[in-house]
Amino acid sequence: MTGEVYAISRGTGWVIVILLGILWVALGIYWGRRAKNSEGFMLAGRNVGLSLGSATAMATWVTSNTTMLAPVFALTLGVWGMLAYSTASFGLLLFALFVPRIRTLLPAGVTAGDFFRLRYGRCGWSLFLIITMLYSLSWLVSMAIAGGDLLEALAGIPYLQGMSLILIVCILYTLFGGLYAVIGTDFIQSLIILVGIVFIGGLVIVKLDFSTAYEHIATYQPSLLQIAMPAALLAVFNNMLFGFGEVFHNNVWWSRAFAMRKEIAPKAFFLSGLLWFPIPIAAGFIALAAGPLGINIPDENQTGPVVASAVMSMSGLGAIAGVLILIVLFCSMASSIDSLLAATSDLLIEDVQKGLFGVEIDENRFRRSAGFVIIGVGVLVWILAAPHWPIINALFISGPLVGSLIWPVIAGLFWKKINRTLVLGGIIAGSALGVWAYFALGWFTASLIGAGVSMVATILARFISPKQFRGAEAPAQIH
Numbered sequence: 408m409t410g411e412v413y414a415i416s417r418g419t420g421w422v423i424v425i426l427l428g429i430l431w432v433a434l435g436i437y438w439g440r441r442a443k444n445s446e447g448f449m450l451a452g453r454n455v456g457l458s459l460g461s462a463t464a465m466a467t468w469v470t471s472n473t474t475m476l477a478p479v480f481a482l483t484l485g486v487w488g489m490l491a492y493s494t495a496s497f498g499l500l501l502f503a504l505f506v507p508r509i510r511t512l513l514p515a516g517v518t519a520g521d522f523f524r525l526r527y528g529r530c531g532w533s534l535f536l537i538i539t540m541l542y543s544l545s546w547l548v549s550m551a552i553a554g555g556d557l558l559e560a561l562a563g564i565p566y567l568q569g570m571s572l573i574l575i576v577c578i579l580y581t582l583f584g585g586l587y588a589v590i591g592t593d594f595i596q597s598l599i600i601l602v603g604i605v606f607i608g609g610l611v612i613v614k615l616d617f618s619t620a621y622e623h624i625a626t627y628q629p630s631l632l633q634i635a636m637p638a639a640l641l642a643v644f645n646n647m648l649f650g651f652g653e654v655f656h657n658n659v660w661w662s663r664a665f666a667m668r669k670e671i672a673p674k675a676f677f678l679s680g681l682l683w684f685p686i687p688i689a690a691g692f693i694a695l696a697a698g699p700l701g702i703n704i705p706d707e708n709q710t711g712p713v714v715a716s717a718v719m720s721m722s723g724l725g726a727i728a729g730v731l732i733l734i735v736l737f738c739s740m741a742s743s744i745d746s747l748l749a750a751t752s753d754l755l756i757e758d759v760q761k762g763l764f765g766v767e768i769d770e771n772r773f774r775r776s777a778g779f780v781i782i783g784v785g786v787l788v789w790i791l792a793a794p795h796w797p798i799i800n801a802l803f804i805s806g807p808l809v810g811s812l813i814w815p816v817i818a819g820l821f822w823k824k825i826n827r828t829l830v831l832g833g834i835i836a837g838s839a840l841g842v843w844a845y846f847a848l849g850w851f852t853a854s855l856i857g858a859g860v861s862m863v864a865t866i867l868a869r870f871i872s873p874k875q876f877r878g879a880e881a882p883a884q885i886h
Contacts, residue, residue: 413563414729420562421572423733428576431592431741432583438591439584445773448585449517449753450666455590460667460675463590465682466597466742467659468499473687473739476553478710481691489691491643495650499680502654506664506672508820519661520758526819526876531831536758538808538838539656543751544791545805546653547744547784551792554740560713561729566795573737574792577744578785582778586666589745596738601682603735608689611696641851645806649854652809655816658750752780803850807841807857814858814865824873825865833864 415423442448455463473492480488513521523535551570558569580588654660664672694710696702702717704710756776760766768776811834818825841857 414561415733417563419730420558420564420569420733423730424558424569424572424576424737427734427737427741428572428579431576431580434592434595435580435582435584435588437584438587441587442585444770445768445777446517447587448774448777449749449757450662451586451590453666453668455663455667455671455675457671457675457678459590459594460663460671461678461682462597463593463742463746464499464660464663464676464679466593466600466738467663467746468495468679468683469597469600469686469739469742473683473690476549477687477690478694478714480687481694482697482704482710485695487643489688489695491646492687492691493684494643494647495653495687496680496684497647498650498652498654499660499676499683501651502660502664503673503676503680505655505817505820506676507669509661509664510669510672512820513665516661516665518754518757519656519658520754520762522661522816522819524758524762527815527827527831531815531827532758533763534831534834535656535812536754536763538812538834539658539754540751542653542657542805542809543747543754544788547747547751547788548791548796550740550744550747551788552796554737554744555792555795557733557736557740561733567793570792571789573740574744574785574789577741577748578781581745581748582781585777586662586749589749590666592745593742596742599738600686600735600742603731603738604686604689607693607732607735611693641849641855645803645851645854648810648813648858649803649806652806652811652813652854652858656809656812658754659746662750662753748781748784751784752777755780755784803853804842804845806850806854807845808838810841810854810856810858811835811837811861814862818865818869819876822869822876824869824875826868826872826874829868829871830865833861833868836864837861 439448441452446452477489477492480492482488484491509516509522513525516522519539520532520536524532527535551574554573555566555568555570558564558572559566562569564572580592584591660676664676667675693714697704697710697714700714700717700721702714704713756768756773760776761768815830815834818830837857837860840860841853841855844856845853
């Protein structure tokens with residue numbers, strides 16, 4: 408990195424992240440005082456309203472993968488790649504329709520694991536926990552990698568140092584405030600993200616001559632404009648199914664469904680999906696401007712911040728450009744890392760420690776136990792992110808695992824009978840074949856195959872020796 412010119416100095420980068428960190432930690436401590444018991448820490452008192460509910464769902468879904476990976480999609484797969492990432496919003500939109508059924512089925516629900524234990528027994532519950540933990544780790548690792556890439560691209564902070572700094576900040580304020588802190592900071596971060604993306608996109612539109620840009624791409628990168636680019640078309644459906652599987656199974660979303668007021672939750676998820684849909688399109692559009700504007704991209708992982716910084720510098724904003732981009736992208740990462748840390752710690756305490764191993768935790772010791780779990784997860788993520796994998800590899804390797812859970816979740820919510828053994832076999836087969844496809848065919852096929860195999864098994868399970876679900880008619884008593 409020696410000799411390269413960065414948007415902001417290394418010292419400025421450190422100062423910005425530390426100041427933002429102090430702000431989020433202070434707010435985490437402030438809001439965390441409202442968590443008087445374990446339910447307050449995990450579910451924010453089950454009283455989250457529409458504005459906070461919509462903001463936390465939208466901000467959580469605007470991950471570092473949205474702001475960092477969507478430009479990579481556009482740069483490598485063109486227009487279809489840009490649109491492919493936006494299809495992940497369909498997961499939030501569809502989940503909004505499921506929330507009323509979830510709340511009716513599990514009026515006292517705490518985690519997504521409660522649903523799998525109720526519908527698929529201890530075996531299905533254990534399988535779900537393995538899959539969701541692997542996915543949660545891959546998601547966290549991809550965001551930690553993006554954080555390190557961001558600080559390296561904008562301020563020349565070495566990858567390992569930048570990645571460590573962002574993780575430490577998120578761990579600290581999640582540690583102090585639980586879901587209260589996560590939702591409160593998400594609200595502020597969502598506003599910053601929306602304003603920042605609109606501002607940066609507006610500058611690109613001002614600087615870019617569209618006819619010249621089209622001619623440049625058509626001449627030097629014609630594949631990016633192909634309507635029938637096979638890999639890009641597969642990526643559209645693969646990413647859509649990946650989004651469905653992620654939202655349908657992950658405790659990040661189930662915990663919010665339980666935390667929001669019952670009548671508010673469907674509206675909040677639907678609104679968050681609408682707000683999120685244009686963000687990856689805007690981020691991808693920024694990347695397509697790189698070639699026409701003569702911007703060199705040394706590392707595709709860093710496409711988003713490099714192009715945005717260059718465009719803002721062309722507009723005469725100088726170092727201010729780097730500062731604004733760092734704040735916006737840092738917020739996009741923090742709003743997801745904190746949510747996933749909180750949701751994963753809930754699963755490890757409620758489902759693994761208390762559920763599988765039968766270790767009860769009284770209210771006086773809950774916060775300490777939650778703190779140890781959050782720190783432990785953070786340390787594990789740091790170890791896995793240290794090798795600096797490509798972001799796509801870190802995230803989409805788990806695609807077939809979550810894709811294989813889509814149809815079992817839908818069936819468990821709305822059908823009264825099913826063959827559990829066949830469903831669980833379909834999840835295992837879909838995951839295994841999807842991972843094989845990831846390596847043998849390409850990442851853009853993995854979720855498709857995982858979801859397809861599981862779908863066939865789930866449909867067959869409806870007709871081959873189905874048995875009544877426990878709690879199929881009445882609300883479940885899970886505690």
